[in-house]
Amino acid sequence: MPSTIRNPGAARNTTLLRRMRESRLFWPLAAWAVILAFDAIFIPGFFKIGIQDGHLYGNLIDVLNNGAPLMLVAIGMTLVIATGGVDLSVGAVIAISAAMGAVLINPALGDKLITNDILTKDATNTPLPLIILADLAAGTLCGLWNGLLVSRARIQPMVATLILMVAGRGIAQLITNGQIMTIYYTPYFWFGNGFILGLPVSIYIVAPIFVLAWLAVRKTSIGLFVEAVGVNARASYYSGISERNIKLLAYTFCGFCSALAGLLLSSYVHSADGNNNGLNYELDAILAVVMGGTLMSGGRFSFMASMIGALVIWTFTLSMYTLGVPANALLAGRAVLVLVVILLYSEQFRRVLNRMFDRKGARHDAAT
Template sequence: MAQSNSLWRRFTTSQVFWPLVALGLIMLFNAFFTPNFFKLEIKDGHLFGSLIDIINRGAPLMVLAIGMTMVIATAGVDLSVGAVVAISAAVATVLINPALGNTLIASDKLVENVTATPLPVVILAALVAAALCGLWNGMLVSRGRIEPMVATLVLMVAGRGIAQLITGGQIITVYYTPYFFVGNGYLAGVPFTLFIVAAVGLFAWLLTRKTAIGMFVESIGINVKSSFYSGIDEKNIKLLVYTFSGICAGIAGLIVSSNIKSADANNAGLGFELDAILAVVIGGTLMTGGRFSLLASIIGALVIQSMTTTMYAIGVPAMAAQAVKAVVVMVVILLYSEQFRTVINRLFARKEVQS
């Protein structure tokens, strides 16, 4: 009995507890107000339903949040992930359809399965481009000693320009079924994106918790001077986390462009950086760095996505959706604030005294 009590305590004090509560509340809301929210159907051997939808649409954000968590844990931030999503999407689609969307559909019939480059090369090239973007950020932050926010702002702005150069300023559409599988496919009845998230999450977990990297990341985020005195290689750790964040953005770019079967340098991944930061914050990792939880950030991404899906489901107009989301997020963040909790506690304490 005592053991189950302590397990419960460990759960309630763990970093995943509050994000789970937030997710639970949104689910509870849906249970009452959204008909058929929890209904799962099997169509053509695939699972369908709102829950599956949330996971599927939330996949890019979850992947981004994983990379962003490690960056934020070092007391940094990566504002460029949205732009890197666009670059990765641009590289992949251009390699599949180098004619920039013109010649391949010049013939009358729609060409279904055409690519100019083998799929593995496409994926590899997009990820290498994204990794280079991350490496660039990492160099600016670790070697150039530039504030992370400023350093990554460079690529946030310039990145969309680079993506435009790659696509020649056009929206590139692809017609290549194997590529569609990345963002739309099903494996064993479950969306393939779920496997991608699981793989990235598992890799990141192994990287941080089964090597010393996680401890070093936290140590740098908490006290960079003490870490330096202890011999921790702060520069290379930072280089690593920004590069990894870039790769995560590259993967997200593949999912996004596969999902919509095209790449738009101006709009792909627009605003993703802020959603990713928000997911990490909801996950309880401090912006000032230190202790982090990858799982909590993934749940944070799910919170954001389920909010969006819920609002569409109950028919909040798209224009108002952002505002409603902002209010919900504000409430969640306030609940995290130590100061706010004290204020609430005091309010209740005072009422008790009066009555």
């Protein structure tokens, strides 16, 4: 009686490929690999890394340093989106945090704030630890405010965070007396421009935040509670999970991450601008999180995948700048990137892709 002999090795390979495609890290890593391959072909020297004054420099180092604030915001946004919400105010929170630090650095307040002789002094009457604490406290309070509106007042997340998105930049300008404040306090520059063991300080700031957040959600029950709230908030409530406190925690943590990003950005550019600090970061953060596989409806999430998504965005941005693409055309390029991400994560596209790979696997099995 004839029988069909199937190659067990080929079957295992097909199953392994399917599991890889279903991993949350697969698509962001694949997108990053495609962009890096493009850079290797069309941008000679993109991967060149040199040493100057004991510090590493190069495009890849710039991607890590410039992408650090977005990675921080993406970590916080991941937790918010995992609960089924969204935070549109992260850019404004960055501006508020930067403005708070700039005001405290200046050795004078009020009308004297705008005089050049005060702005150009490399001195401050406020201790640096207090400046950092005020930065983080301002952003965390903003996140707490969003969390209270969403969890206690039961306002839709998009509407609740839109309030601070609109008002936040006005608050930042009120803090700075409507001025673009240039910062001349050298110790403050270390966070955005300093180096440790040849690598940017910003990397050493992102790493512990990621590790602590990962430990909190994967080694405790918090991660399970967040995913349960995102999948079905009402069912989680009847299961004994405090849905309101989980959402409050998520938005407060997102505010903290945004404040830390504001500290890095203002330190890097040596200024606080209520109109431009953190501009469009809410859109980039949402894109990074969605690229990392976290559904906007909530549920399962991955901090690592979101961080890779942030690196994809910054690698794409730096590649376009290196090629000489103007800033206004870059927005169109990002729109294409958004479209590709939406297609990759659509259920219909994935079904088509799975069928295509399954057919190839079947033909390979038949041949062997």
